[in-house]
Amino acid sequence: MPLTDTQIRSLKPESRPYKRADANGLYIEVRPTGAKLWRYKYGFMGKDNRIALGLYPEVSLAEARRLRDDARRKLRDGIDPLAERKRDKLVAQYRAANTFGDIAKEYIDKSVADGRADATTVKANWLLDQLKPIAAMPVADLKPVEVLAALKKIEARGKYETARRARSFASRVFRYAVATGRGESDPTAVLRGALIAPRVTHHAALLEPEAVGAFLRTIDGYTGNAITRLGCQIAPHVMARPGEMRKALWPEIDFEHAVWSIPAERMKMRRPHAVPLSRQVIAYLKQLHELTGPEGFVFPAFHTSRRPMSENTLNQAFRRMGYSRVRLKT
Template sequence: MALKDVEIRALKPRDRIYKCSDSHGLYLEVHPTGSKLWRYKYRRLGKEKRIALGRYPEAGLAEARRKRDEARLGLADGIDPAVERKREKLLAVFNGANTFGDLAKEYIDKMVAEGRADTTTTKANWLLEQLAPIAKSSVAELKPVEVLAALKRIEAKGKHETARRCRSFASRVFRYAVATGRAEIDPTSVLRSALITPKTEHHGAMLEPEAVGELLRSIDSYAGHAIARIAMQVAPHVMARPGELRQATWTEFDLEAATWKIPAARMKMPRPRAVPLSRQVVAYLRELHELTGPEGYVFPAFHTFKRPLSENTINQPFRRMGYAVGEITAHGLRTTASTFLNESGKWKPDAIERSLAHADKDAVRGIYNRGRYWEERVAMHQWWSDYLDELRKTTNICN
């Protein structure tokens, strides 16, 4: 006989658990503690089973019957309610453990295992911090509008390029989730046109001989910290990226062989790089060795030898010497070297590209050329340093 709500409310606990049947396998368990729990009993492949449908009164009589009827419909379609319940719980746990933040960290760990440069993985971790609003959301349930909201918060601060990079990083994480079975789509694929396209900004670079000569003289007379001065003096000669130079350690240099070997972990492209050192650069480094050698960072921070110079330490002196942001930057010195070396007509373009550590668009060709041009690069670096010395001495030098 079917139960009635008034009867259920009147049920009293006993010394032992007892049952009150409703219909079609639904019944109520009444516990000595007073708890009243809904259960559904059914048979599947000749075996009696049961599943829980909730606690009364949170789940009322009508709700319990609705859940029972859903289970019966599933049985009619060959779905075992107990098995389906376990699957749903496992899926919930799986999705709960696979948040965007979890997958992003897993993806970054994969980057580390693949030998990606430290600067690349550090930047990836920073981008993940910018995406904190979606970090705790299930990667399988995130919708484009939710990701867009997080990106728009970044845009609202005027950081258009950061928002673009965050979208790109999020896309890589979602594609990794799809590839590993944790998501079905990349919701960022439709967001490209929704973000503001940042204005392209070129690194400040000097391309006139007279201006370069004046800059070199200004650097030589810089009255600030000696480490910053020598870093500025070395930078135009070696054509390295600012991060590669300021994070250099003494173990990477062989001053007798006039060679600087940068490990793959510190390169933008994850492969080692060798840089020829001109006589002028060796002289600067021997001067610096008296201040910061023989171990640790070549260009340590002013307040501690445990960290390298900060990212802006070289650019800030340029500002103090009166150069505006658009006139010159540490990175722009690479553009200066590339322009003058190419315009000189003395050196093969591939040799110049090797010294700038630019990736070859043709991967096979890049591997083939990686070890070539060393002798030419040695000569080129010495010519470049000699040319810079000439520019420093006079303002009337032609290429």
């Protein structure tokens, strides 16, 4: 016989859980604590499942029957109500992580999984730190004026280029939020032109042959550390970024074919790169090989061979030579 409210109210707790059936798979489970939990038992794809429908009396008898009937309709449509509930819960949790900071961290994690360079990841985390004023705000609620206010705080410190980069980073995060169903638009799109344009600083360049010759002769006469001198001598010939060069490994150098093969993970564009080596560079590398080869880093740190040369070593050497405005770009 189907249950009645009077019968349910009269059910008393016992030392072990027990249940009383209603109809069509609906039953109520009485716990030793006195709690009364509605459950619906059903079969799907040859397996028995149970789904909780709520606590009595918060969920009344009539409401429990309605929820059971809803579940039965889903079963007729070939839908497992328990699997659907789990899926809805995961979607709700996913959508709950909807602050700008949450989505930005997720976007950065995705970039790491996509194989982006470590330096790119570090810069992204740094830019996120610059955008702290909006990090805790729901991304769908952020308005252009609120993003602009955060960017203007960066500008107020005189960091015009940082503000520009932060706007670009925020735009990528907003577009990712839209793509994953947690945002409606990119509010930074209307901020183009709202920030102070940074002044372009042109770094010194050696353009005249005589000046280039004098520069190379100065390097040849450098009296500091031999490894540093050889690094300075090689740098103008290979045109590699300092991060690529200082982390070079001896197995990457092919003396026979005069090629330096840089793996994809050290390249900014994440593609392997082959650098042809001139006879001058080969000569410098042979000198280096006697100092730091045959394994490990071509340009090791001064204090340990297990780490590469510091990123500022060559630039500092150029400054000591009198070329204070010459700088190798990272």
